[in-house]
Amino acid sequence: MVSRCAPSVQQLESFLALAEELHFGRAAARLFVTQPALSRQLQALEERLDVLLVQRSRRHVEITAAGEALLPKARAVVEAMAGLCRAAGAHARQVDGRLVIGSIGAEAAMPYTRAILDELHTRHPRLRTSVRGLDLATHFDALERGEVDVMFLRPPVPAGIETLPLASEPRVACLPADDPLAGRDEVRLAELAGRTVVDIPPPCPRVWWRFWAADPRPDGSVVRYGPMVPDMEALLLAVSRGEAMAFLPAAARHFFPRPGVGYVAVPDLPPGTAALAWAARNRALPTIAAIRQAAAAVLRQAPAAR
Incomplete structure (x- = not known):
């Protein structure tokens, strides 16, 4: 249970800014608040903690001994709250549901495919995935009909399908x-x-x-x-x-x-490309956006593998 004297994060941030700037005007500008608002936040903090944190005068701001002793703890609380918000945001951004992934030939066994699926599962552990091997004749049809959500394939592709190139080879x-x-x-x-x-x-x-x-x-x-x-x-x-x-x-x-x-x-035959593909109309779906982002992250981490 939180004590009634527990300060707010905003009050602690006000104290930290003032301790670093030692000037009410600069600290207020840094926090995008007015000086009276900053003074009220600091006064409320001192009342909650029942301790004087700052000695004020018209020309001088000085952190008290008690304030200096509490600074590391105040900074730790603010950083912990920021970490909590980041973790909560990452959790909220996780995608759940099911993603059906198509593959032709040996695409499911290629290094870039394994790396992308590993990255996807790391980012979205609640997302359930399954991989379906597709034949040469109907793999585009399976994507158009929605039998698979995305596919690892070899371009070129017909109209209505978008791709993210992953690698090329002879x-x-x-x-x-x-x-x-x-x-x-x-x-x-x-x-x-x-x-x-x-x-x-x-x-x-x-x-x-x-x-x-x-x-x-x-x-x-x-x-x-x-x-x-x-x-x-x-x-x-x-x-x-x-x-x-x-x-x-x-x-x-x-x-x-x-x-x-x-x-x-065949040295004079142009190389082929491997790609991740999806129906253009579905590109914004959360599950498809998730694997697209995972693939982009893998490509950024290992550009030499392309």
Whole structure:
């Protein structure tokens, strides 16, 4: 129970300002109050504590011995109250509820994804999250329909979806292991002209798959599409059977080694980007704002990882 003599934080702040300035006018200006208001706060504090804190005269302000003895405790109380307010504010800003996170390919296992989810859980421990693996054909559709709230994916994206770029990496050619080029360290894009590329069925936006198929080629040549594959396993199976090839992020070497499949660097192929994505209409929702902010914080902490 708080004693009836307990001073207010405002009274203690008035005392601290006066002790540092030793001038009523400067202390009042610092606190954005009038001098009479500052005098009343100090008088009320002295009455509550039943001790004289300041010796006043028209030209001189002096802190009494009792005031000097109480200064550290007054400062500690003010700092503790400020800390309490900060903690309460941080708690009030925590987001609860549920966030469904989509992921394609190996995005859920990438370092930036793990770092962002760790940061999100640190900031909002009451927020429940779940991660859903999505196939290549319908991942944008899942975001548009609200089956997932946000997604770790590989741009480009269709209209209506916003992204925060997270990292970039080279793309590689995914070839049948018996392809004459599969044993090379690298190939030029022109050397792959005429090879059939796997296709993705609707509702996948063409703007996305044309980028990943390198269509059109720099020389204007037409890309010939082959079998439609809805997901990564179907894509890799089609490649291993010699039905077609594909272009994938370089991380596929590590995450998707398969019998009958080889990966070859393509130095003149523009790199791909990884991003966090959300429907533009939902960007201000508290849960989506929370993961966007967590991602931005991770990028600020480790800019070299981008």
